[in-house]
Each structure stands twice: as C-alpha cells, then as structure tokens.
Amino acid sequence: MKKILALIFLGIISSAQATLDLTPNEINASSDGPAIKRYYFRDGSKQLTFRIDNKMSVKGSSDAAAFRFQDMQGAATKLARSQTSARTLFDEKNLASYRNVARTSLPADATDVQTEEERANPITINGWTSYRIIFSYKLFGNAQRRSITFVNYNEAEQLVFDVSATANDYEKVYARSFKILNSISDLPADPNGPT
Numbered sequence: 665m666k667k668i669l670a671l672i673f674l675g676i677i678s679s680a681q682a683t684l685d686l687t688p689n690e691i692n693a694s695s696d697g698p699a700i701k702r703y704y705f706r707d708g709s710k711q712l713t714f715r716i717d718n719k720m721s722v723k724g725s726s727d728a729a730a731f732r733f734q735d736m737q738g739a740a741t742k743l744a745r746s747q748t749s750a751r752t753l754f755d756e757k758n759l760a761s762y763r764n765v766a767r768t769s770l771p772a773d774a775t776d777v778q779t780e781e782e783r784a785n786p787i788t789i790n791g792w793t794s795y796r797i798i799f800s801y802k803l804f805g806n807a808q809r810r811s812i813t814f815v816n817y818n819e820a821e822q823l824v825f826d827v828s829a830t831a832n833d834y835e836k837v838y839a840r841s842f843k844i845l846n847s848i849s850d851l852p853a854d855p856n857g858p859t
Contacts, residue, residue: 666802678831681758681762684705684745684818684821685706685707685726686728686745687706687726688704688722688723688729689703689704689705689711689770690703691819702851703716703722710851711851712767713744713850716731719733720732720840721734728742728743729743730742731841736830736837738829738830738831739828739830740826740828740829741825741828742826742828743823743825743844744748744826746814746820746821746824747765748762749821750816750817750819750820750822751820754793754814759795762795762797763797763814766797769812770801773804774786774801774802774808775801776800776801776802777800777801779791779797779798779799780799780800781797782798786813787815789845789848793813793816794813794825798810801810807830807831807832808834809828809830809834810826810828811827811828811838812824813827825841
C-alpha cells in the first residue's frame with residue numbers, strides 16, 4: 665500500500681512539472697494567397713501560436729526563446745523558463761529575491777544601475793499574474809533600459825519576459841515584444857484556419 669501511495673505521489677509531482685516547451689516551431693500556412701510563416705510553442709498536447717513582425721527573428725530551445733530585431737541594433741527580447749515557481753508569490757516577503765534575480769540579468773559591465781520602476785501585474789493577458797522591474801544603466805557609456813517581468817504562466821510554471829534596448833529604442837522594442845505575448849493563443853486544428 666505504501667508503494668502505491670508513493671507512486672501516486674510521484675505521479676502527481678511529475679504531472680505538475682513544466683510542460684511548456686519554448687522551442688519555437690515553424691509552420692507555413694496559406695489561405696488563398698502566399699504562405700505565411702507562423703510560430704508556435706508546445707504545451708503538452710497543445711500548440712500555442714504566436715506572431716512576430718517581419719523585422720524580427722526567433723530562435724530557442726525548450727527553456728528559452730530569443731527574439732532579435734533586425735532594425736534596432738542591440739535590442740533583444742527573451743522569454744525563458746524561470747528558476748522560481750509560480751507558487752512564489754509577488755509579496756513583500758519574496759520581492760527582495762525577485763529583485764536580486766532581476767538584477768543578475770543585467771550585463772556584468774553595466775554601470776550607474778538604477779531601478780526605474782516596479783509594477784505588479786503589468787501583463788494580465790490570459791489571466792496571468794506578473795511583476796515587472798525596469799532598470800536603466802550605462803553600458804560602455806551608452807544609455808540602456810531593461811525590463812524583467814516574472815509571469816505566472818500557470819499554477820506551477822513561471823516565465824521571465826526580458827526586454828532590453830537602448831534608452832531611445834526601449835519603448836518601441838517593448839511595444840513590439842508585448843505584441844508577441846499578446847498574440848499567444850491555441851493553434852487551430854487546421855493551421856490554415858482563422859487567425
């Protein structure tokens with residue numbers, strides 16, 4: 665009986681582990697016209713589609729997807745699996761840890777680091793809860809901005825949405841990056857179906 669209970673317990677734990685695979689998969693879909701590139705992540709048996717604009721590229725692995733901007737030098741966005749569980753609340757007890765994790769994402773050569781803003785729930789799409797920290801800093805004399813947003817994807821999985829750019833380009837890069845998150849939805853059974 666103890667062995668059965670142990671197996672059930674292990675089964676519950678393993679089913680609660682991460683199922684979201686952030687490897688960007690590509691498909692070509694067409695609907696009475698030229699083929700359009702679409703991308704998706706896998707979440708168990710589901711496929712979650714997302715869109716990027718035609719001046720962006722995406723690469724990644726199961727733990728992270730990196731987005732590059734061909735028209736904005738040095739700008740980048742990354743969606744990565746967090747080392748923190750979604751069960752770790754965004755409360756005063758845990759915010760110091762979140763701040764430390766966010767700070768470690770800054771380049772080692774960053775100087776004049778300032779925390780510009782902290783905000784609870786800047787990203788609420790899909791019922792997600794989130795916490796964002798925005799930094800400004802100098803990198804080799806150039807003004808930079810970077811936001812680290814911890815996003816609770818589901819009850820167990822947390823993602824990190826990392827957006828960085830020059831101070832002048834940051835708002836544009838963040839807006840384009842947010843569109844990626846905002847576009848995440850279940851892929852229709854027929855990839856040529858409605859968008």
